[in-house]
Amino acid sequence: MNDLISNVLSELEEQSDLEKSRKIDVKPQDRMLAITKDTGELLNIILRLKNAKNMLEIGTSVGYSTIWCAEAIAEKSGNIITIEQNPNKIQRAKENFQKANVSNLITIKEGSAIKILEELKSQEKHNEFFDFVLIDADKENVIKYFDLVFPMVALGGIIITDNMLYPEKYRKEMKKYSEYLKRNSNVRTTTSQIGNGEEITVKIK
Ligand SMILES: C[S@@+](CC[C@H](N)C(=O)[O-])C[C@H]1O[C@@H](n2cnc3c(N)ncnc32)[C@H](O)[C@@H]1O
Incomplete structure (x- = not known):
């Protein structure tokens, strides 16, 4: 990994740790709420194994997960579309993408x-276009996001969903989601213990 990317990821990990330990006071709407470092590593490895080029992310925040993914697809001249509605976070994400020198791979869709x-x-x-999707926005719409995204996912494409196990306040919602996926014969899915609990779903038909 090049120094520019690893420096930005380290800075953001430090910021995330401070927020989680409440050592700094950040307004709820400005919290990063980022994936964990081991989830970043998992996403990066899956993208590499898949040779993924076209990624969609729902929930950019300040760009921590996006940068982990951009690092994996940069060599393949891949592209990421990432969605965020908070203008302050969008500004911070843009700055982080510039510092990591990955802005050219990323399109932020605002709203x-x-x-x-x-x-x-x-x-x-976009029909069957994306080979990798990360769902990581508000949890109450997770099934809706999956249904909207599914026709845009290529056969063999992967959908990762964060927060399957933590924070515990989402567990009931996320269990409903995982049961919904298990009933769907078009996918194979498993809940991994990594990070905050990652649902790894493959489109098989
Ligand atoms: C858990 S954070 C994303 C963390 C990011 N994936 C990371 O790991 O670095 C969720 C983000 O989704 C955004 N969000 C929540 N609901 C949204 C919605 N309905 N439309 C667009 N963005 C939304 C929030 O503003 C927040 O920044």
């Missing part, structure tokens, strides 16, 4: 995820 996903889905070119 409500459902509206943006509907727009993307309505464009023919």
Whole structure:
């Protein structure tokens, strides 16, 4: 990994640790709420194993997960579309992408995820287009996000969903989601213990 990327990831990990330990006081809407470092490593490895080029992310925050993913697809001239509605976080994400020198790979779509996903889905070119998707925005819409994203995922494509196990306040919602996936014969899915609990779902038909 090059120094620019690893320095930005380290800075953001430090910031995330301070927020989680409440050593610094950050307004709830400005908290990073980022994936863990081991989840970043997992995403990076899956993207590499898959030779993924086209990624969609729902929930950019300040760009920590996006940078982990950009690092894996940079060599393949891949692209990431990432969705975020908080203007302050979008500004911070843009600065972080510039510092990590990955801005050229990333398009930020600003606004409500459902509206943006509907727009993307309505464009023919996105039909079975993405080979990797990260769902990591508000948890109450997780099933809706999956349903909107699914037609845009290529056969063999992977959908990762964060927060399956932690924070515990989401567990009931996320269990419903995982049961919903298990009933779907078009996917194979498993809940991994890594990080905050990652659902790893593969589109098999
Ligand atoms: C858990 S954080 C994302 C963390 C990021 N993936 C990372 O690991 O670095 C969720 C983000 O989704 C955004 N979000 C929540 N609901 C949204 C919605 N309906 N539309 C767009 N963005 C949304 C929040 O503003 C927040 O920044």
